[in-house]
Amino acid sequence: MKRLAALLALAAFSAAAWAGPKTVTLSVPGMTCPACPITVRTALSRVPGVSKVEVDYPKRTATVVYDEGKTTIAALEKATEDAGYPSSVKAQ
Ligand SMILES: [Cu+2]
Structure with missing residues (x-):
């Protein structure tokens, strides 16, 4: 039983630590x-x-697949806008 509790604690910890890659689809008309x-x-x-x-x-x-610990959707939108192509979130 102790072992199970330890495993559950580990799983919860891993989920919290897992920022992970996120995917967003931007509309670039x-x-x-x-x-x-x-x-x-x-x-x-x-x-x-x-x-x-x-x-x-x-x-x-x-x-775009991105690490949400390192960038934001706003930064992605700004990057396309600065390149001359304003974008907005289509799906995430
Ligand atoms: Cu062109």
Whole structure:
């Protein structure tokens, strides 16, 4: 029984410590030609904590995997805006 309690405590601790990667899909309506996604992808990739960027040009979206301990959705939106492509959260 003590062992079970210890395991449960460990599991609870692990869950708290697990910030983990988060995924957000940004709507980027300003992409107007097939070269735009390159700029958007580069801008997002440069944000510290971003581990993966997938830009879907036909859907005008950018899906970003990021570490929420290192960056925020606001910082991701600012990165695309600074690159000339204002974005907003589509799904998270
Ligand atoms: Cu373009």
